Amino acid sequence: MLNQGFLEDQQISFFPFPANMISLPNQNLKTLSPSYHLPQHSKPEQHLTSHFGLPLQSSNANYWAWGEVGEIISNKILGMGRDDHHHHLGVSGMKMKKMKSRRKVREPRFCFKTMSDVDVLDDGYKWRKYGQKVVKNTQHPRSYYRCTQDNCRVKKRVERLAEDPRMVITTYEGRHAHSPSQNEEDSEANTAKLCNFWL
DNA sequence: CGTTTTTGACCAGCGC
């Protein structure tokens, strides 16, 4: 049975990503273990299927990948977070006022699963960690990251599979309103490769 | 010393 869900009223698309769509720029590969390119056979994890409300799709590529094209309904709280300046005006973060629910904002979200011994894959963007949580029925904590770019509210969370600690689940939420970090000298190549990702 | 991470507390949503 699927989890209650934000998915029920939206269209869902699958991403049986070809391996080359997900592969990271060469520059970044050195930070990854060899096993990153040597996936082993694995089976879809049942609890993940229900968590995301999506059947996993296998491919013969290097990755299990799945996701959605769609939107989620945000909560009705406005003025949260440091990219919103309401709380600098005397409303403390923990005493935020509930504002009238604006038009519901929906954010695209998708996730994928890779085999890697590093938790945070270098995707060309700069992230700041803002939380970590141990979720039920898992032994590895889930980490929450936010894009450091101003006016960019993209978030991602990273967790490791309890059943197979070699696997990392990365979930992106939102869409970047800017290009990946300009610090990398071959950022053009990065952008070229990653554009498949974010479009 | 500016930026990022850590970490416990807080919050909202859900099920009962």
Added chain:
DNA sequence: GCGCTGGTCAAAAACG
């Protein structure tokens, strides 16, 4: 209402 759970905040600590 209460308790559980996942997501977020923010102060302090760590980092470079």
